[in-house]
Amino acid sequence: MSVTARVPQDEVSREAAGLPSPYLLFLGDTVEPGYAKTAFGLRDWVGERCVGEFVLPGGRVSTGLPALAPAQAAAEGARGLVIGVANAGGIIPSNWIAGLVEALEAGLDIVSGMHARLGDIPELKAAAERTGRRLIDVRTPPTGIPVGVGKPRLGRRILTVGTDCALGKKYAALAITRGLKARGLDVDFRATGQTGIMIAGAGVPIDAVVSDFVAGAAEMLSPAAASSHIDVIEGQGSLLHPAYGAVSLGLLHGSQPDSFVVCHEPGRTEILGHPGFAIPSIEAVISATLALGQVTSPDIRCAGISLNTGKLTPEAAEAEIAAVAARLGLPVADPLRGGAAFERLLDSCLA
Amino acid sequence: MSVTARVPQDEVSREAAGLPSPYLLFLGDTVEPGYAKTAFGLRDWVGERCVGEFVLPGGRVSTGLPALAPAQAAAEGARGLVIGVANAGGIIPSNWIAGLVEALEAGLDIVSGMHARLGDIPELKAAAERTGRRLIDVRTPPTGIPVGVGKPRLGRRILTVGTDCALGKKYAALAITRGLKARGLDVDFRATGQTGIMIAGAGVPIDAVVSDFVAGAAEMLSPAAASSHIDVIEGQGSLLHPAYGAVSLGLLHGSQPDSFVVCHEPGRTEILGHPGFAIPSIEAVISATLALGQVTSPDIRCAGISLNTGKLTPEAAEAEIAAVAARLGLPVADPLRGGAAFERLLDSCLA
Numbered sequence: 001m002s003v004t005a006r007v008p009q010d011e012v013s014r015e016a017a018g019l020p021s022p023y024l025l026f027l028g029d030t031v032e033p034g035y036a037k038t039a040f041g042l043r044d045w046v047g048e049r050c051v052g053e054f055v056l057p058g059g060r061v062s063t064g065l066p067a068l069a070p071a072q073a074a075a076e077g078a079r080g081l082v083i084g085v086a087n088a089g090g091i092i093p094s095n096w097i098a099g100l101v102e103a104l105e106a107g108l109d110i111v112s113g114m115h116a117r118l119g120d121i122p123e124l125k126a127a128a129e130r131t132g133r134r135l136i137d138v139r140t141p142p143t144g145i146p147v148g149v150g151k152p153r154l155g156r157r158i159l160t161v162g163t164d165c166a167l168g169k170k171y172a173a174l175a176i177t178r179g180l181k182a183r184g185l186d187v188d189f190r191a192t193g194q195t196g197i198m199i200a201g202a203g204v205p206i207d208a209v210v211s212d213f214v215a216g217a218a219e220m221l222s223p224a225a226a227s228s229h230i231d232v233i234e235g236q237g238s239l240l241h242p243a244y245g246a247v248s249l250g251l252l253h254g255s256q257p258d259s260f261v262v263c264h265e266p267g268r269t270e271i272l273g274h275p276g277f278a279i280p281s282i283e284a285v286i287s288a289t290l291a292l293g294q295v296t297s298p299d300i301r302c303a304g305i306s307l308n309t310g311k312l313t314p315e316a317a318e319a320e321i322a323a324v325a326a327r328l329g330l331p332v333a334d335p336l337r338g339g340a341a342f343e344r345l346l347d348s349c350l351a
Numbered sequence: 352m353s354v355t356a357r358v359p360q361d362e363v364s365r366e367a368a369g370l371p372s373p374y375l376l377f378l379g380d381t382v383e384p385g386y387a388k389t390a391f392g393l394r395d396w397v398g399e400r401c402v403g404e405f406v407l408p409g410g411r412v413s414t415g416l417p418a419l420a421p422a423q424a425a426a427e428g429a430r431g432l433v434i435g436v437a438n439a440g441g442i443i444p445s446n447w448i449a450g451l452v453e454a455l456e457a458g459l460d461i462v463s464g465m466h467a468r469l470g471d472i473p474e475l476k477a478a479a480e481r482t483g484r485r486l487i488d489v490r491t492p493p494t495g496i497p498v499g500v501g502k503p504r505l506g507r508r509i510l511t512v513g514t515d516c517a518l519g520k521k522y523a524a525l526a527i528t529r530g531l532k533a534r535g536l537d538v539d540f541r542a543t544g545q546t547g548i549m550i551a552g553a554g555v556p557i558d559a560v561v562s563d564f565v566a567g568a569a570e571m572l573s574p575a576a577a578s579s580h581i582d583v584i585e586g587q588g589s590l591l592h593p594a595y596g597a598v599s600l601g602l603l604h605g606s607q608p609d610s611f612v613v614c615h616e617p618g619r620t621e622i623l624g625h626p627g628f629a630i631p632s633i634e635a636v637i638s639a640t641l642a643l644g645q646v647t648s649p650d651i652r653c654a655g656i657s658l659n660t661g662k663l664t665p666e667a668a669e670a671e672i673a674a675v676a677a678r679l680g681l682p683v684a685d686p687l688r689g690g691a692a693f694e695r696l697l698d699s700c701l702a
Contacts (some may be wrong), residue, residue: 038445115563150593150625177482207563212466214562214597239600242501242647246565246601253596274501277646291635294629296593349675 001230018110019136020329021049023075024073025065029255034166034272036061038113040244041083041195044175051076053084061085066069068098070106072176073250077291080109080136082198100160101127109134113194115208130310138194141207141217146244148215148254149319150296155225158349160235160304161289163279163299165244166263168308168335169235170196175306175335178262179346190222190233190250206236207247214247215296218254239288242273249292256296259303259349260289266307283330303348304331361688370487370549371431371460372400375424376416379437379447381411383519383625387412389464390435392546396521401425404435412436421450421457431460432488433549435578441466441490452478460485464545466559476510489545490556492568499566506576508652508698510608512585512640513632516595517623518616519659519686520586521547526686528583530697531651541572541584543602557587558598565598567645569605584608590639591631592622600643607647609639610700611652617658617671633679653701655682 026040033040042050052068055061055320063084064312070081081103087093092100092114099111107212112118118127118135127179128135158176170193177189189196191203193348209217222231233255235245244311252260271277286302293300307323309317324334331348333341377395393401394414400653403419406412414435421432434455438444443451443465451461455478463469469486470476478547479486485701510529511520528540530680542545542554560568584606588595597637603611622628637653644651656675660668668685676683682699684692 053526088675115561135421148594150628207561209562210558211560211562211601212558212567212595213600216593239643240646242604243566243602244498245643245646246597247562249590249600250562253593275500280646284642288639291639291642292590292596295591295596295631 009086019111019201020134021046022051022078023049023080023082024068024070024078024103024108025053025084026046026081026099026103026205027053027055027059027061027063028083028093030057031060033061033265034065035087035206036085037166037170038082038086038140038195038198039063041170042082042084042198045199046275051078054099054103054322056096059209070103070108070324073105078108080111080168083110084115085113086114087196092116092121097121097123100101100124103132104128104131107131107133109136110196111136111138112136113205115139115197117310121191132174138197139208145209145213145220147213148219150215150253153256154227156227156230157221157222157257158230158262159233159252159255160306161248161252161260161285162235162238162263163240163282163285164238164265164268164271164305165241167268168263168306171183171234171308172261172263172306173234174199174337174344175342177348179335179342180230180232180349183346185230186226186228187230190231192221192234193235195233199259206251207244211246213320215254218251222255223278235263236327238280238285239292240284242266242274242277252289253296257293257300258297259301259307260293261303261349262289266309267311279342282324298333301351304333304345307332307334308344309334309337354597363371364487365644368553370462371485373402373429374431374433374462375419375429375454376401376404376414376435376455377413377423378404378406378410378412378663379434379436379444379452380407382409384412384436387414388517388521389433389437389546389549389622390414393433393435393549395522395636405450405454407447407531415617421454421459425457425459427485429459430461434465435544437465443467443472448474451475453468453583453658454610455479455484458482458484458485461626462489464489464547464556465550466490467570479676483626489548490559492517492556492560496560496564496571497567499563499570501566504575506608506636507578507581508573508584508605508606508608509581510541510584510603510611511614511657512599512603512611512636513589513614514591514633514636515588515589515622516592518655519614522525522611522659523614523657523686524585525550526584527691527697527700530686530693531581531583533572534697536581537577537579537622538581540582540694541582543572543585543587547585549674557602558595562597562601565601566605569602569666573606578597586614589631590643590676591635593625593628603640603644604647607646608651610652612654612657612700613637614659618662632648633675653681654702655684655696657696658685660685660688
């Protein structure tokens with residue numbers, strides 16, 4: 001993470017802890033809810049720190065929070081505007097800039113998890129300097145990441161993996177963390193994406209790491225710990241994704257997970273943003289994760305399946321969960337619905 | 352590639368074509384031949400452009416070229432010193448710096464394929480400015496790399512993959528390129544590593560690309576072409592390597608190869624630089640490459656095996672080639688030994 005420049009790793013946590021909340025969630029002119037993961041994640045997991053949302057003309061995605069212009073949000077106590085949407089490629093479109101400048105002029109810092117650096121946009125840089133506000137890039141990885149070593153290390157690790165992007169790997173990891181904490185266990189959520197880092201206050205933006213160092217970054221993120229300690233690591237992408245498989249594989253190898261949970265959204269048939277690419281089967285993801293995960297975690301196993309049933313009725317969700325469990329012979333749950341199925345998934349994570 | 356700064360992609364070929372040869376090959380104080388891939392590659396494929404080698408005290412690796420101090424090399428016509436060794440992590444050790452400054456003072460430019468940027472080392476930066484020489488970083492990727500799209504594209508592509516790093520993927524790709532050209536076909540070697548780029552005069556240093564963009568970089572490297580055109584793409588790392596699997600997977604997905612050749616070194620039992628990690632079987636690499644490669648190349652197939660038998664006698668090499676061919680039922684050859692076995696491997700690449 002950086003404030004217009006790269007900072008050493010030991011400053012990452014400090015800065016994240018100091019992110020300027022309460023937040024105003026910026027949704028741009030986005031029309032695809034799947035790209036608004038950051039806004040929804042902040043609303044759902046740290047909603048008490050979100051005062052409202054700011055949507056540009058043409059935008060058709062809403063978090064349900066009050067619509068506020070930057071000046072209104074500042075009057076309500078907001079200290080930072082968070083860019084709550086991510087485009088493929090992480091570019092900040094030119095038609096967003098006036099709105100972002102408006103936020104700086106209203107006294108808000110800007111927090112971004114996109115690939116593009118805020119400070120590289122001349123209008124934003126100038127406005128930040130003029131107003132004395134900060135441009136905070138959560139997605140800039142720490143410097144000095146080593147290459148992976150792959151050596152076995154102490155502590156237990158659980159990784160969420162998926163059949164696609166943006167279908168619940170972060171939510172599953174957060175819910176598993178909360179569920180295990182509720183059992184009195186020593187658990188950390190390890191964030192690998194911009195939203196997770198904003199929620200957790202620390203982490204490594206794994207998809208922004210140079211490919212040679214992805215496994216090393218994952219090793220750094222979940223270091224050796226007491227044998228009773230559990231890290232629940234936020235997965236990224238999918239091994240079977242045409243664009244982001246590299247991120248997923250480096251994270252898998254570096255995380256050395258004892259177990260993994262496959263995240264899937266019933267009813268999604270094509271890879272998000274890649275029309276014509278069928279979603280792989282859960283079985284194919286399990287098979288690939290086992291085959292590749294054994295490189296650094298010889299006894300790796302699938303603890304179960306996390307289904308994102310947000311678009312289903314409770315009855316349909318229950319039927320889908322039962323059907324997938326019967327098909328695979330593994331614990332299956334929607335962590336956001338909780339219940340006995342989710343407790344069985346947690347049991348399996350601990351087995 | 353950059354001359355102390357990032358440059359746009361369209362300048363890469365121009366600059367590479369203008370690399371300052373003849374070269375003096377710098378071997379530092381390296382004691383592990385496996386790390387001197389660059390020096391050996393330049394000697395073997397563009398030996399006519401290498402005047403000699405420069406080894407520091409303690410070094411125990413030699414290319415067999417004449418030992419020359421920088422001033423002697425300059426007197427023999429050298430224009431550039433090429434750093435011919437790569438450490439894990441790509442760091443330039445402090446005990447190399449005096450020798451590199453000596454080269455600049457002798458009138459040589461420095462060409463590096465390491466992760467560390469030459470211009471980031473104050474002593475080198477100052478010496479380059481003082482002497483008017485250039486610091487050329489071949490490993491800096493072009494700017495503006497897109498994320499992968501994965502869509503089918505015209506042209507034929509062959510990718511070399513491997514059971515480990517540094518065992519012949521570049522040599523195999525160069526030899527296959529040469530063999531197919533000898534048959535009158537329209538073939539390009541596509542370089543993905545520092546040495547390959549120095550040899551080819553163009554390419555993308557794939558392991559230096561941010562992980563989210565590796566597949567996109569591979570798509571850019573081997574663009575759509577006439578259906579009779581063949582790109583032979585230099586592989587990197589191994590899907591089953593504990594540190595570099597991410598690089599290999601992004602390259603596989605982005606390359607969309609019609610076929611691949613698995614490169615292996617008989618007798619190597621452990622992953623280079625990762626003691627305790629057994630070399631995966633050729634079968635495991637074929638299986639992982641097929642399973643993951645199908646994401647973007649549904650009809651991907653293994654064309655055969657390239658064995659690096661450099662440490663074997665001709666008789667032992669022939670026996671090993673025959674044994675692996677019988678075991679796998681695929682064409683097997685050592686491209687550097689050529690012969691009928693290699694012609695059968697080329698036939699299979701074209702099948």
